[in-house]
Amino acid sequence: MSVNYTSVLWNKQKKGYDKILWLGILLMIVCFVAFQLMFHPEITAETLLIRATAITAFVLLHIILSIGPLSRLNTKFLPLLYNRRHLGVSMFIIALIHGAFSIIQFHALGDLNPIVSVFTSNQHYSEISAFPFQILGIFALVILFFMAATSHDFWLNNLSPRIWKILHMGVYVAYGLLVLHVALGALQYESHPMYWVLLIGGFAAISSLHIIAGIKENKRLSGEKSFSKEDKFYQVCSVSDIPDNCAKVVVLEGENIAIFKYDGKLSAVHNVCKHQMGPLGEGKIVDGCITCPWHGYQYKPEDGQAPAPFTEKLKTFELKVLDGNVWVNPIPKEEGTFVEPVKLEEV
Amino acid sequence: MSKNEFYIGWQEEIPPSNKNFIRNILIGIFLLIPVLVFAVVSFQKPMNHHHFEFGTSTELTGIYNSEPFPILQVTSGVPEGYSKDVLLVGFGKFGAQEIISNIENENGSLNGKEVTLNGTLIYGDGVTLIELTDQNESFIDAKEIDKEYLGLKTKSMDVTLKGEILDPKCYFGVMKPGEGKIHKSCAIRCISGGIPPVMRVLKEDGISYHYYLVKGENGQTINKEVLPYVAETISVSGMSSVQNGWNVLEVDLESIDRK
Numbered sequence: 001m002s003v004n005y006t007s008v009l010w011n012k013q014k015k016g017y018d019k020i021l022w023l024g025i026l027l028m029i030v031c032f033v034a035f036q037l038m039f040h041p042e043i044t045a046e047t048l049l050i051r052a053t054a055i056t057a058f059v060l061l062h063i064i065l066s067i068g069p070l071s072r073l074n075t076k077f078l079p080l081l082y083n084r085r086h087l088g089v090s091m092f093i094i095a096l097i098h099g100a101f102s103i104i105q106f107h108a109l110g111d112l113n114p115i116v117s118v119f120t121s122n123q124h125y126s127e128i129s130a131f132p133f134q135i136l137g138i139f140a141l142v143i144l145f146f147m148a149a150t151s152h153d154f155w156l157n158n159l160s161p162r163i164w165k166i167l168h169m170g171v172y173v174a175y176g177l178l179v180l181h182v183a184l185g186a187l188q189y190e191s192h193p194m195y196w197v198l199l200i201g202g203f204a205a206i207s208s209l210h211i212i213a214g215i216k217e218n219k220r221l222s223g224e225k226s227f228s229k230e231d232k233f234y235q236v237c238s239v240s241d242i243p244d245n246c247a248k249v250v251v252l253e254g255e256n257i258a259i260f261k262y263d264g265k266l267s268a269v270h271n272v273c274k275h276q277m278g279p280l281g282e283g284k285i286v287d288g289c290i291t292c293p294w295h296g297y298q299y300k301p302e303d304g305q306a307p308a309p310f311t312e313k314l315k316t317f318e319l320k321v322l323d324g325n326v327w328v329n330p331i332p333k334e335e336g337t338f339v340e341p342v343k344l345e346e347v
Numbered sequence: 348m349s350k351n352e353f354y355i356g357w358q359e360e361i362p363p364s365n366k367n368f369i370r371n372i373l374i375g376i377f378l379l380i381p382v383l384v385f386a387v388v389s390f391q392k393p394m395n396h397h398h399f400e401f402g403t404s405t406e407l408t409g410i411y412n413s414e415p416f417p418i419l420q421v422t423s424g425v426p427e428g429y430s431k432d433v434l435l436v437g438f439g440k441f442g443a444q445e446i447i448s449n450i451e452n453e454n455g456s457l458n459g460k461e462v463t464l465n466g467t468l469i470y471g472d473g474v475t476l477i478e479l480t481d482q483n484e485s486f487i488d489a490k491e492i493d494k495e496y497l498g499l500k501t502k503s504m505d506v507t508l509k510g511e512i513l514d515p516k517c518y519f520g521v522m523k524p525g526e527g528k529i530h531k532s533c534a535i536r537c538i539s540g541g542i543p544p545v546m547r548v549l550k551e552d553g554i555s556y557h558y559y560l561v562k563g564e565n566g567q568t569i570n571k572e573v574l575p576y577v578a579e580t581i582s583v584s585g586m587s588s589v590q591n592g593w594n595v596l597e598v599d600l601e602s603i604d605r606k
Contacts, residue, residue, distance in 0.1 A: 117536055
């Protein structure tokens with residue numbers, strides 16, 4: 001959370017994350033160089049660099065894309081999610097080295113501007129196997145550039161979380177382009193079936209994780225359609241269904257609502273964090289505040305406001321408890337509106 | 348994660364159960380990295396043993412001939428087992444024509460003379476090229492020779508060949524690989540820049556190759572015309588001959604068939 005943009009405080013976790021990340025990147029590059037020199041000592045330094053950065057960036061992208069759904073399926077993965085943007089920016093830097101060096105290697109020192117050459121050298125745009133695969137990589141790199149350049153919270157706040165999120169969903173377009181870049185490029189030359197197994201296997205793994213996480217989320221939502229309604233309130237669960245300092249999440253009339261139980265009270269807020277639209281209902285009450293599981297943004301449960309000096313505000317909802325059952329009115333109050341918490345001992 | 352544990356990224360410490368879980372995941376990833384990289388590397392196509400003596404200058408003396416492309420027929424100076432009919436290429440993705448033309452503007456025609464040139468050797472699969480790396484340092488000397496040098500080509504014969512047009516500079520040593528789809532754009536730039544197109548044709552033994560310098564039906568250069576077919580398997584008909592130690596294929600462009 002931030003109110004201005006001073007340099008980021010690198011806490012112990014952040015430092016550890018970056019150390020392990022770059023250790024992994026280094027390990028991959030060292031392994032690649034060592035195995036290449038062992039099996040193919042004839043390789044040139046340029047090819048070594050191009051291939052080492054290609055595989056490292058592509059593997060990193062798979063890890064990045066796995067972290068989201070894995071965290072939805074198992075919250076123990078959350079420490080990998082917290083600094084995921086470091087992974088993203090690192091991956092972009094490595095992909096940029098690959099792209100820039102490939103353009104220099106294959107297109108520079110010729111009779112045409114290298115960038116123009118990328119788009120015009122191979123003109124078989126209407127054929128699949130002969131398609132100029134380099135442009136797919138260029139477009140992916142442009143998307144990844146915008147994502148890396150806007151990864152700071154400055155852009156998140158200025159673009160609005162919704163626009164920022166849409167922009168960063170571009171990673172899936174970039175991934176699709178890169179799968180095609182590999183399939184129509186390297187795999188047209190390196191034709192061993194193992195490469196297709198790895199490429200398709202990677203794609204299948206990423207797709208499956210997203211589908212499984214989606215099914216889980218869908219199940220949760222579809223199981224909550226048959227609530228009884230009285231007046232404007234829906235009966236959603238019993239008080240005992242909500243663990244202390246945790247939430248019950250329901251979707252009613254299109255509103256995603258998290259009902260928190262804490263200190264013998266109940267409060268309901270919009271279930272979407274203002275930072276990166278994280279699922280607040282999967283968070284907990286820490287120090288009296290709702291705490292987002294993704295990046296630790298905090299809000300007071302009774303009015304949905306972030307504690308001073310922070311300024312983020314959530315919509316709030318009215319609750320009541322009858323015969324041990326929790327009822328919620330899905331018509332939201334304005335963001336930051338105080339709603340008296342339901343005191344459980346009184347009911 | 349126990350019920351009371353909750354991970355928050357901005358806190359100094361990770362809850363123990365998160366920490367143990369992530370540690371195990373990272374150990375798995377770190378063990379998997381060498382296995383994955385090993386698989387990727389070990390299934391790669393083997394690379395050729397062609398050479399580019401980057402950073403090493405060599406002086407070669409021989410008879411210069413501009414046909415079918417600039418060639419220096421040397422008596423010594425190339426590695427053992429490699430052709431002494433050395434194809435000349437320029438720096439970067441350019442042919443040698445411009446450099447030779449500049450030299451000839453200052454020193455008169457080089458054709459049929461004993462010429463000493465300085466450059467960087469490229470050699471592989473019995474073929475030798477020299478890159479005239481530095482325009483100002485490439486030309487050393489040119490001498491008239493006593494006898495008339497003819498450099499005639501042998502009688503031509505009709506052929507239909509199947510193979511790949513590639514740029515010899517990259518293929519014979521500068522790049523690995525210097526062939527196929529991933530090198531296609533580079534080969535197009537090189538041939539567009541004047542490097543002679545070479546057609547690589549698999550021999551009957553299935554493992555070694557014939558190489559043909561590609562020219563037009565009337566002996567004219569057709570570098571621009573062959574660009575759409577570079578780095579692809581094609582079938583082509585034309586007249587085959589040998590000139591100055593190189594196979595030459597005079598191509599009927601209309602016969603080119605992309606397979």
